[in-house]
Amino acid sequence: MIISDKERNYHQKCPICKNYKLKYWFKLKGFTIVKCRECGVSFVKDIVTQKELDYHYGADLEVVNPAGDSVYLKEQNIENLKYFYRKLKSLIVKKVPKGKLLDVGCNAGLFLDVMDGFDRYGVERSTAAGMVAKEKYGDKIFIGTFEDYKAPEVLFDCISVQDVLDHMTNPVEVMNKCNKLLKSGGLLVVKVHDMSCLYAKFSGKKFYALVPPSHLFFFNRTSLTKTLEKASFKVLFFKHLAHRLFLSTVFFRLSREGERKTFYKLYRALEGTFIGKIMIYKNLHDLITVFAVKKH
Numbered sequence: 001m002i003i004s005d006k007e008r009n010y011h012q013k014c015p016i017c018k019n020y021k022l023k024y025w026f027k028l029k030g031f032t033i034v035k036c037r038e039c040g041v042s043f044v045k046d047i048v049t050q051k052e053l054d055y056h057y058g059a060d061l062e063v064v065n066p067a068g069d070s071v072y073l074k075e076q077n078i079e080n081l082k083y084f085y086r087k088l089k090s091l092i093v094k095k096v097p098k099g100k101l102l103d104v105g106c107n108a109g110l111f112l113d114v115m116d117g118f119d120r121y122g123v124e125r126s127t128a129a130g131m132v133a134k135e136k137y138g139d140k141i142f143i144g145t146f147e148d149y150k151a152p153e154v155l156f157d158c159i160s161v162q163d164v165l166d167h168m169t170n171p172v173e174v175m176n177k178c179n180k181l182l183k184s185g186g187l188l189v190v191k192v193h194d195m196s197c198l199y200a201k202f203s204g205k206k207f208y209a210l211v212p213p214s215h216l217f218f219f220n221r222t223s224l225t226k227t228l229e230k231a232s233f234k235v236l237f238f239k240h241l242a243h244r245l246f247l248s249t250v251f252f253r254l255s256r257e258g259e260r261k262t263f264y265k266l267y268r269a270l271e272g273t274f275i276g277k278i279m280i281y282k283n284l285h286d287l288i289t290v291f292a293v294k295k296h
Helices: 050-057 075-095 110-114 127-140 171-181 198-206 221-230 247-254 261-270
Strands: 022-028 031-036 042-044 099-104 118-124 141-143 156-162 182-193 233-239 243-246 279-282 287-294
Touching (some): 075 110, 075 156, 075 287, 099 110, 110 127, 118 127, 127 141, 171 221, 182 221, 221 233, 247 279
Parallel strands (some): 156 182
Antiparallel strands (some): 022 031, 031 042, 182 287, 243 279
16 A cells, blocks of 8 residues: 555644644655654654555555564574563562552563463454464454554453554554553653664664654664653663574565665574574663652
């Protein structure tokens, strides 16, 4: 699905802080990226509909393998993902040792798998991935958009939104819904790319996370804080947690979904080899996790 420039609608003000002071940054894959001079968020100025996103992600297709071609969700990489999830769990249980947990964008339920001791729920847009999670957690998994999700009567003690908020068409509305689903004083955990890190600043327009329309928003601490505060959350602290990944995955990430062909060829050459499976522990502060509580 390709929308022509004549048919396209554009954000005239920042979706986060509603300021009109927008600065043109660059154009990529036919999408215009701008920066808000007020809160610092960068975002795709083109208004992208859920229908367009479904087409982009192939949500309307029958997919046998829930991981598809995703490097991060391939079986051999699962333990690398869980390395991060266990670190995250150790921080969550200090604030919320047990209770009802909702993971927004739960995919195949990998984060839920490490959160034993909690009553676990999930929301997943992909039918194929959601069905894998549903096999483990039954009707506690909702397959569809978060906007369509109707929660159980009892509110949640903790909601996790990992690697999802920057994909959403309206982050403030997402945070407002999280607020409604949380108990008073409940914990919200949000993980996104951090555009204020030195690596992102050094990379500029070539930063690997700049891949519209997969990512529609690009946050820093200021814009992320404003987003949460608008939804009546109080930020407790930020963390740049280390990730573990294969050396081959580093080149895949640098390829920006195959756009930079040299890095993608290196990834393909190393994938599955002894060298490609060398373990890398990475913390370039390019990913940030914020912990916040619902105000009483």
